[in-house]
Amino acid sequence: MLTYLVRRLLLMIPTLLGISIVVFTVMALSPGGITPQALTSGMEMKPEQRKAIEDYYNKRYGLDKPAPVQYLRWLNNVSPIGFVSDDQGNRGEFSFSKGMDLGTSFQYGRPVSDILAERIPITLLLNLVTIPVTYLIAILVGMKSATNRGGSFDVGMGMSMLALWSIPTMLAGVLLLGFFANVQHFQWFPTAGIGSREAQDMPFLPHWEQAGFVRGFLLDRIWHLVLPVLCLSYGGFAALAKLTRTSILENLDSDYARTARAKGLAENDVLWRHVFRNSLLPLITVSAGLLPSLLAGSLIVENIFSINGMGQLAVEAVKGRDRELVLSITWVSGFLTLIGYLIADFCYTLADPRVTYD
């Protein structure tokens, strides 16, 4: 198992390299490219100030060098082993313990790692809440339509799941926001963010005080998350419900299920302890692909609900041509995706003891 793990981790390296090369090439080939002139063009400043900033960019990021050199320079900064370089961009001696440096964002003037450390937990929170919700609904609906195969529930669900799957996230988001978080209609939910300012000072759990009910940090967070999570999850559970149904149907009439029934087990036990466990495998396989699609989905959802997560950061970064930030974001999301695949493969062995990776 350990060797397998090490091999998988090592195989990630070429993929991650490839991702950064693709993204870097796109940016380098773009008309105008990334030059200090392009970066400072919008700002109003004196010529000597502009010159100073351009010189700083050139020194710090090597923007006056050819693109391959710039890439190698970036790679050297990012990789945990490599040449030490100082603030001026001069190369020092080779070191094995220099640590990773994701660079400084052009736009924000702060280290990229700091910005990411702020934003990633928010996106992760959104996704980690969404995944269980998605699976719960998908499994319940899938199981019910598999057991009533051909019935009205099954047919109706089949159609409406396909319809749900086709609803663009943007439309759902805009309508939810417009109807349920708007003074013109129902103002049930907050419009933006994932927590209100005053909730920062509240205790964690909801409770009663003299002044009245205090919703606490937890309830406030949940209240803010309802609409975004709804928006993120419906597409996923629509697709998963169909898959669950198919895979349960494959196992429903199998020999072992018949044996279990013949032994006189309750139908619920047959379904949930025997059939369900064997139908889990395809669900686990898709879970690997779920993470990238959720990341992409959160990009839209975060923009609609003004949540300061990675998705919003990505849009800001590409709009501002912030090279370091774009590279790091694609890199991190690629890395998360790969980790997702790895976790899915491990869950596989847990669900099915027949699968081993040795």
Added chain:
Amino acid sequence: MTNVVSRESFAARIWRKTLDGVGVKVGFAWIGLLVFTAVFSPFLANSMPLLMSKDGVISAPVLKYLSVEDVWVLANFFLALIIYRLRIAVGKRVLLFLLGSALIAVFANLLIKPPALVIYDDFRTPAYTQVDWRIMPPIPYAPTDYLRDMVSKGLEAPFARQGHVHLMGTEENGADVLSRMIHACRIALSIGLIASGIALFIGVIVGGLMGYFSGIVDMLGMRLVEIFEDIPTLFLLLTFVAFFGRSLYMMMVIIGVTGWSGYARFVRTEFLKLRKQDYVQAAVASGLPLTSILFRHMLPNGVAPLLVSVSFGIAGAILAEATLSFLGLGVVDAPSWGAMLDQAVKSSSFNWWMAVFPGGAIFMTVFAYNLIGEAFRDAIDPKLSGKGEGV
């Protein structure tokens, strides 16, 4: 069950089975409607009269203002109809169509010189209104006609009668929503078809080579596929679009270039199965060139499952365009459904008609392609064929 040997070809059988369901008919009907609207959009929604008679002279102002693109689309539509009626081989049809459409493009660019400036207010002056008779388009507002000469405020709800009727209301600047949607059909349809065409082209070539050669080519190709799969597509798209302009054609290429990995995987698995088949070995042994083996012998046998992913792919491409437009990175000079949704969000108050109609159009189109894809899948999958056995 009698033993009747079916004379129906594989393609014909799949086509018949696909058309069995109700959903797929709805899907095709919607796409047909979209094609019709896309082709005839200048005649369906425009501010100028289709035909009018003034002082005994009959004229058609619409024709004078047709752009090169309008003419090209129209001519292509009729060309396709004619070629469809001809009884010749499929390959020749495609060639003939491409040749014809290129010729039309050249001639249209040479001959058609529409007025550079269109002032829609002119069409509401006596020169166009005080006539013997005139026929207006069903929706008498052009997509960029902001009704500047009208005194009313810009925003209007559907059927809010303030001197003029807007079936689906107007957006904040006073342009008719339905008219904008009709003109945006073209973008949605063409992006879906061309972007997935490009993706399919790249995917088939890369996947075909990987599957046919296997070994080292396969391994390198798979890494490439993985790289493109592991960057969330939307991130990649965003990067591409933000750094390379925002023209419609660029967008098609970009969506195509970022979306081929799925097709490559598909073709690869299919070709890995096929490469050891006798007829492929025979083709290799008789010294056929590689392109002939790959595309004339192997591809037709592995193409059926591709249809499924193509129709899902078209839906994906349309969604991708809508998403990019929604994020404000779309085409700037023409309305698109995604951009209209974006307008609905950006506007100062929530106006349901600005979101529901364009969003509904995106939904219906994606749903239609998904229905078609689903029907193809059910028809092709041998496990699912036959009524009642379907899983």
